[in-house]
Amino acid sequence: MPYMFPLHIERPATHFHWLKQLGVPVWRWDEMADSSCGIARDYRLHLLHLPCHQALTDDQMDWMTTALDKTLRHTSKGVQ
Structure with missing residues (x-):
């Protein structure tokens, strides 16, 4: 079973930081x-x-996907 899920992001500095x-x-x-x-x-x-x-x-998956969704939506609106 994999232990990491790869995700290619658009804004690495902002997304990774948040x-x-x-x-x-x-x-x-x-x-x-x-x-x-x-x-x-x-x-x-x-x-x-x-x-x-x-x-x-x-619960951990829900928390992580919520944090990821929040980060990607927030930074895609031009907030950096």
Whole structure:
């Protein structure tokens, strides 16, 4: 079973920052995937890793998806 769910985001600096501020356990490859490859450079910051494993409860999933929805909607309205 996977332990992380990949999510490609539009505004990595803003989205990653707000998710971290909300306490969402989110990661990315910002230090590990430094490369001359264009796809790797894009994924390095734009690809978030969200928890996705059998130990997550329904309440945790609801909280995490609400935080993600709030972050993406808030920042998509031009608030950065």
